Amino acid sequence: MSRIFVTGSVEGLGRSAAEALISAGHELVVHARNDRRADALDDLVAKGAHVVVGDLARMDDVRAVAEGVNRLGRMDAVIHNAGVEQGASLLPVNVVAPYVLTALIERPARLVYISSGMHRGGRPDLTDVDWSGARRTHSYSDSKLFVTALALFIARTWPDVFTNVVDPGWVPTRMGGAAASDDLRLGHVTQAWLVGSDDPEVQVTGRYWFHQARQQPAPATGDEAFQEELVYSLARYTGVTLP
Template sequence: MARIFITGSADGLGKAAARTLLADGHEVIIHVRSEQRLAGVQDLVTQGAAALVADLAVLEQTRDLARQVNALGRMDAVIHNAGVYSDPSVLSVNVVAPYVLTALIQRPQRLVYLSSGMHQGGRPDLEGMDWSGSRVTGSYSDSKLFVTTLAAAIARRWPDVFSNAVDPGWVPTKMGGPDAPDDLRLGHLTQEWLATSDAAEARTTDGYWHHQRRVEPHPATRDLAFQAQLLDALARATGVSLPPGP
């Protein structure tokens, strides 16, 4: 059974994935934004999950979360699920936090980053981006383009790791709204599959997935120069460098 860390597990797709993985017998470490949100995951803790607390909009708390995860031992997989839609922290939570956690958590075998079909409307332009979350400089679509590019960059930098991005679809979560037309179960199935399956297709890297099918992401995510620019911008903004490959 695998040991899996999932960010943003208080509700929505993160909590649904944690619930399924626990039921399948995996060891699951969940994450919530604040102590107040722990009550909402007590059912998962009762099933055996370990719960960690950190506000991913705050860089130092994100760094501390990496220390908390490392103290538990090496993860087999990390699912970067946490995200916000319309908030000044959209870049810090959706992009900076996955980058920092990727750089600082002991390298797992598998990395899964939550993207969105809306990344296709993102702008491959890093000029003027405020990564601190103190003001709005990038949209949700921009953030998902950047995190999809991050997943592709990690796949190239760490060829010994399976690094993939997932479009979960427009599903009826708190973010998606009750009228979202897509299937909630399919919205978290691919993350679970990429994190744990021994199927040959799941043990691949540099994919952009929708409902267990590879689809084509925005062309900018494959642009090596843009990947390098993004990693450099995040390293300068956070003071955290991504370790080199093997």
């Protein structure tokens, strides 16, 4: 049994991953944006899950979430699932929060970051980036390119952690919309497999996955100079450095 933290666990792919993992016997720490939304996790709590609450668009809340997770003890794995498609919280939730949580949560054995096939349309350009979200400076595709590059930086610099990226496909969640053409039933399978399986195939790092198959991400995400620029920019904005 592993202890696993999943961000954005109230609905969609995060919820599906949490349900699959707790059904497989793992100890789950789930996350909701606020107390009202946390009520939707009561059935998982009844099965033994712990809940942490915090708005990942707010820096103080992100720190509080990290502190809450650490109080529960070291995680074996973290799935950085939470994400938004648009609005002022785009960069704070999709990029800043995974960075800060990675830095502040006691280092686990496995990390998974959720990307998107749309990252291939993103721009590896941090010019005039506003991490606070006060100004709209970058797109959803940019945000997913950034988080993919962040994950590959972690994989490169933390060789003791199995760090991987998952494209769950375009699935009909609330964020994906009803027109999404991919299979919702497959959307959570890869990330749950990567953190909950003893399969030797998942004991790897720095891979980009789609439906349990390896793919190549956009070349820019593996550019070490861009990775370093990204991490430096995030550290300067947040005041938090990766250990």
